[in-house]
Amino acid sequence: MQERKLMELAEAAGTIAIVGHVRPDGDCVGSCLAVCNYITEQYPEKTVDVYLETPPVKFSYLKQFERICSDPETGKLYDLCICLDSGDRERLGKNVVYLDAAKTSICIDHHITNQGYAAANFVKADASATCELLYDFLDEEKISRDVAECIYTGILHDTNVFKNSNTTERTMQVAGAMMAKGINFSRIIDESFYKKTYVQNQIMGRAVLESVLFLDGKCIFSVVRKQDMDFYGVEASDLDGIVDQLRITDGVEVAIFLHETENHVYKVSMRSNNFVNVSKVASYFGGGGHVRAAGCTMSGSVHDVINNLSAQIDKQIKEHEA
Numbered sequence: 001m002q003e004r005k006l007m008e009l010a011e012a013a014g015t016i017a018i019v020g021h022v023r024p025d026g027d028c029v030g031s032c033l034a035v036c037n038y039i040t041e042q043y044p045e046k047t048v049d050v051y052l053e054t055p056p057v058k059f060s061y062l063k064q065f066e067r068i069c070s071d072p073e074t075g076k077l078y079d080l081c082i083c084l085d086s087g088d089r090e091r092l093g094k095n096v097v098y099l100d101a102a103k104t105s106i107c108i109d110h111h112i113t114n115q116g117y118a119a120a121n122f123v124k125a126d127a128s129a130t131c132e133l134l135y136d137f138l139d140e141e142k143i144s145r146d147v148a149e150c151i152y153t154g155i156l157h158d159t160n161v162f163k164n165s166n167t168t169e170r171t172m173q174v175a176g177a178m179m180a181k182g183i184n185f186s187r188i189i190d191e192s193f194y195k196k197t198y199v200q201n202q203i204m205g206r207a208v209l210e211s212v213l214f215l216d217g218k219c220i221f222s223v224v225r226k227q228d229m230d231f232y233g234v235e236a237s238d239l240d241g242i243v244d245q246l247r248i249t250d251g252v253e254v255a256i257f258l259h260e261t262e263n264h265v266y267k268v269s270m271r272s273n274n275f276v277n278v279s280k281v282a283s284y285f286g287g288g289g290h291v292r293a294a295g296c297t298m299s300g301s302v303h304d305v306i307n308n309l310s311a312q313i314d315k316q317i318k319e320h321e322a
């Protein structure tokens with residue numbers, strides 16, 4: 001079985017770096033800490049370091065969360081680098097140094113746009129989450145409650161609580177196997193997914209209030225500018241969920257949410273409901289993702305960004321209607 005490879009590589013390595021994508025989400029933090037916890041439980045003698053950009057504190061209930069290092073030490077060499085939930089090298093951000101310096105590497109991922117950038121690559125675009133895929137790499141009987149909490153968290157977040165169209169029978173089987181490990185799943189769902197701070201609710205309310213329909217109501221967009229983020233004192237991770245709220249607007253096929261990262265530079269998040277392949281749109285502008293959830297970074301005025309995205313989306317809508 002190909003899936004044995006992760007443990008074979010881990011067994012052979014004395015030092016291991018685990019890396020995930022920039023602006024880490026639940027699947028990224030969950031998969032990195034699942035692997036970290038599993039390896040440190042099975043092989044306590046090995047050096048295991050996890051490198052991620054500062055993760056959202058809402059995931060701090062995960063075991064070894066405090067072990068995540070957000071200041072890359074350039075030049076540190078590892079026997080093995082494990083890349084999780086990142087569709088391409090660029091998505092690793094500064095932590096790509098650990099991939100480049102490692103003696104060998106493995107990537108486990110579920111992005112349709114992943115071309116295979118590590119020495120060994122396991123990409124299954126039909127998996128709801130990297131955490132779902134990860135289950136195949138671990139021995140069921142060796143999965144502890146701590147590891148199960150990580151895996152459940154990843155699946156929960158990438159499926160938006162088991163309701164996105166990427167949720168399959170397999171997804172529920174893996175989540176069920178994690179529940180059998182005795183995790184407090186309802187607490188995890190409330191604490192990490194539904195709970196919002198006051199300002200997170202405020203900025204979501206404002207983004208929804210200011211949203212605009214276009215392409216005959218088939219698309220919707222909203223934007224949060226840097227000055228708004230400063231005003232509310234929020235960071236990018238406080239904007240989670242806004243694009244999903246826009247997506248459920250009646251009649252909408254594509255939702256777009258922009259937030260300004262630098263002057264006239266926007267992080268674009270896209271979601272679609274039925275037929276538009278937003279991964280194709282994101283890839284056209286240098287990003288990537290999944291068929292129903294994708295993103296990229298674009299520069300210019302909001303007007304230009306929306307016009308450029310709109311042209312690509314409209315093309316797909318017209319093809320669909322033809």
Ligand code: 5GP
Nearest residue numbers: 087269270287288289290293294295296297
């Ligand atoms: P989100 O909109 O939640 O930030 O991202 C949705 C999906 O698109 C995620 O699976 C994420 O990995 C992917 N994605 C978002 N932004 C980018 C990007 O700039 N480049 C690539 N390759 N993928 C992205």
Ligand code: MN
Nearest residue numbers: 025027028085
């Ligand atoms: Mn992710």
Ligand code: MN
Nearest residue numbers: 027085129130
């Ligand atoms: Mn993922």
